[in-house]
Amino acid sequence: MARVLFENVTKEFGSVKAVNDVSLEIQDGELLCLLGPSGCGKTTTLRLIAGLETATSGRIHIGDTDVTRFSPKDRDVGMVFQDYALYPHMNLADNIAYPLKVRKVREAARMERAKEVADHLRIGHLMERLPGQISGGQQQRTSVARAVVHEPRVFLFDEPLSNLDAKLRLESRGFIKHLQQEMGVTAVYVTHDQAEAMALADRIAVMQDGVIVQIGSPLEIYRNPQTSFVANFLGSPPMNLFDAEVRNGSFVGSSFELDAKGVKEHSALNDGDSVTLGIRPEHVRVSPKPMKNSIASELYAFEALGPESILSFRIDEQLLVARAFGDDPPEIEMGQTAYLSFEPRHLHLFNEHGSRVNAD
């Protein structure tokens, strides 16, 4: 159990900076999700903690130890790989006990410990099987069992759920969260799935181009995205983003005009500024009747998902997506014009560089 500290860590592959001057502190016992699209540097960051990559510059600490130059075996971490990496020639017992074997734990003791962990993860009855003879979910558990069997100081997960089908993924998600809290171990979890990150993380670090663009609790990031990239990356469906210009107390887009009254952040803007308006689908109000300060648009698509409905409207070349909760979606027919409006406090503003505009 230990905190993990990054001090100005950079990792270059040739001329590419996969991780660019990242500083980060992961608290003892915390589950931190590294979230971002492929190629953003999240997996490299994880591999830097594991020691599978060595930092080009900067320092990495685990606990009170500077492990920057340590090889993986001296770092005392446990890692679950995306493909589970179970050894096909070893049965489950030998797979799970492998970290103990290399630590020269006696055969009887390590088998006992492996059985204990396996029982806890409900795979204890499969110990004699080979990895090829068990299901994907069981393989995933085996991989987790092997990562935790020697009680490492840090757990590392590299997209461990991406090879599972949707139903198993939900189940495994809960199981990983429970296990991590139960053991109280610091964990770093890499994913490109924002729902997974929201569900699991104590804190999320959103990465883009080798840099952490925002770090915070899932709700903090969801509610106050600091860039339009973060705003668009979290949420399903993601936040609607529309370009507009500030003009005489209004936001003027290509085919809409909204009164900026009540939008506090407006005070930080000047006439003529380019701005990106962001609104979460759940904050879009859809009305069949004309409304003041609204955008009129035809219904483009309607998806009834049960507890909620997704309505898409076409605004120029873009879709504006609204989300209605409950069993009674707004009564709008395909092609019918609806009036879309939002409360000013729900509007997110980003400047031309994509950074959040805050009120003065």
Added chain:
Amino acid sequence: MDDLTKRGNHILSVRAGVALLVPAFVFIGLFLFFPFIWVFLISFTNRTLLGAAAQDPEFVGLGNYLRLFDFSRWMRSGEFGHSLYLTVIFVIGSLIGQVTLGLAIAFAFNRRRGKLREIIYTLVTLAWILPETAIGFTWTAFLDGRRGTLNAILGAFGIEGVEWLLEFPLLSITVFNIWRGTAFSMLLFSAALGNIRPSYLETADVAGAGPWQRFRDIMFPLISPQFVTALVLVTLWTFNVFTPFLLTGGGPAFGSDIIAIHTYRVAFQFFEFGRGSAIAVIVMTINLILAASYLFGLKRKEVAT
């Protein structure tokens, strides 16, 4: 059962299938089975190329075989037992040399690119694919006592050279054969190691395994099928290899009289076809046992996975 399933199993009629197979069987029969049976039959006669027995060979029963396994003389120089003994040393030496060297090179350059790898792989593979006569000549020049390259190099370090081919004929042809054949093991192991998923090795690293543990527990078990393949095929090939004849001719004084050379000598230098055929039959039997054990090993591996 309806018509469809009855016919559905055959795209072609049986007759058409047989017709397509006939040419292949004719050639296999002509060039493989016929000589095999011919040799087998001759091995029970005293047939020779020249003399009375060439005209009118006599059936001698197991005479040729009894002569080969006449234990009062078979370990003498130039005899069958002695030749087998030299062959075993030659095969084991070549096998250990080729497989360990091949594995070492493949391991050293595993997941590495660069000039050095290219150069070494090219050189090792060249040794494997160059024509035999060319390399036979090259090695004769390399090992020659008075003007050989090796002795010249040793001389530069103040070491006195030896007549390698005369004083250490078996060692010379073994080293030559290792040089000649390492490429096969190297390429085989190189491909096998390259196919190991990186995450297997990284898991071992994170789990705390050192380089030796990683090799013993993960890499070697994962390439063991290729290892078995290399062991059996190299044994088979080395057992039958004739190229060392170009270096030593089997001599001096039968010092490198390995089984392929021995067979050739008896059959085509002494022209004793009967005795030569008996040796060939024994060699074929040994080959069959090796090949069968290889195929059996493959089968068992398939069942296991």
